[in-house]
Amino acid sequence: RLWSTIRFLSALVGAVDLSSAIKTSRFSTMKLQSSKSQFQAVPSPMMARRSALAGLSVIGTVATLVRSPDVCHAAFGPAYGAVRSQAPVRYFSMDDVVSELKISGGKIADMVGEGLPLDGIIALQFEAEERILVLSQRLDDLGLSNAKDAIEDYFAQQELLKAELEEQRRINEYLAKRAEIIAKVNDQPEWFNYLAAFGASVVSVLVMHPVDTIKTRVITTNTQSEPPLDTAETARGGGGGSNSGMLGLGSLYKGVEGNILKEGPSSALYLGVYEAVKVRLLTVPQLASTPLFVFLIAGFIGEVCGSIFRAPAEALKSSVQSGIDNSTIASALRVFGSAEGRENIYLAWAASLWRDPPMGAVQIAIFEALKIMSEDYVTVDVNSLQVEALLGSIGGAVGAFLSTPPDVIVTRIITQDLTTTNKPLGFLDMGGLILSEGGVPDLFCGWKERVAYWGPAIGIFLAAYCWIREFSAIRGIV
Secondary structure, eight states: OOOHHHHHHHHHHHHHHHHHHHHHHHHHEOOOOOOOOEEEEOOOHOOOOOHHHHHHHHHHHHHHHHHHHHOOOOSOOOOOOOOOOOOOOOOHHHHHHHHTSOOOOOHHHHHOOOOSHHHHHHHHHHHHHHHHHHHHHHHHTTOOOSSSHHHHHHHHHHHHHHHHHHHHHHHHHHHHHHHHHHHHTTTTTTTHHHHHHHHHHHHHHHOOOHHHHHHHHHHHTTTSSOOOOHHHHHHHTTTSGGGTTOOOOGGTTHHHHHHHHHHHHHHHHHHHHHHHHHHHTTHHHHHHHHHHHHHHHHHHHHHHHHHHHHHHHHHHHHHHHSSSSSSHHHHHHHHHHHHHHHHHHHHHHHHHTTTTTHHHHHHHHHHHHHHHHHHHHSSSSSSSSSHHHHHHHHHHHHHHHHHHHHHHHHHHHOOGGGGGGGOOOOHHHHHHHHHHHOHHHHHHTTTHHHHHHHHHHHHHHHHHHHHHHHHHHHOOOO
């Protein structure tokens, strides 16, 4: 627009110069004489040069306008501009193409412009119709009714492909992030496994101790002559004997110190040893192809080590929970202060080897196996806190149910009255006594409470353990 303005001003100035030059040359190139004289033309060199320049200006202006006219539509642009209308580009949708294919050649000429002769346009129309027939036949072979369906199907497939690619990109980013976290976790020192397991165990005990108290009271109540208590009555502290007066919710947390002392160090040994044994066994070529077997072995060995600390602490915890002792300190003085008490602890530990190592092996193996299988068949994040808690709960529940009979025997050994017997009963003797009193059902006494306790407890324990390790790795703490 600026260039057009400059050219217009140039033309205007040229026109003014031309008019001025003609006027000046008319009166200045002639010499006026008196009435008695006659006109005589006298050429002036200066005026001639000015006339020549004015003529060149006009010629240049006209040439500029002719050579580079303004391109504009008829309805737009300045009135003085040269008009050269061009056919605007028209974009067609697929519906327009389909509906307009069989119109006349003249109409096509109006649509695409006048660049082609009418015969050429008609030839293109016939060629387009032939191609449409071929395309329609191919679409019919594919089971599609028309071109619109084919295009819609194509774009739908493109959207699906785009969504799949986006999902794959998200999965790849997640896997890369998980690989980075796992690498950091694997680089953690072994001592941190023990510390993380201890912290996770404390969390689990604080949440689940009331359920464990109810389970212990159900088992010990069956040693008395009264009918067995149900769970609700036991939670209220009902029943006779030593349980009388243990009322209220606060009583369900009696012995929690002993439970933390029982589960904290033993759980630290359990998972610490498990991790160490698992890593070394997986490097054995013959065992690397059977990870489930490795999990079972490592869990069994870890729980054997943990039971060394668990048995004495469990004796204190069970004595307080069942009401035999009023506090953990009183229970420790009674249990460790006599030869009978120390012998009873040894018998309880020996009996716990029938219960704890199998349960430890089963629960961790199920947890690890479910995580591996879930990564292939489940779309959720198996490494999230909630999913790990769920998988751990499944492993804990199965292990708790299978180990209920040895748990009943161990609990009865720990809480047996040493004043009424000359020699404490061992695992086999106590098992025979329970069978003689109530049969197999008595061996599964309290299994509901045991499963209800150990299912969530193991889930919380394993989820908290994994979370502590990953959180420390991500934050760079360890």
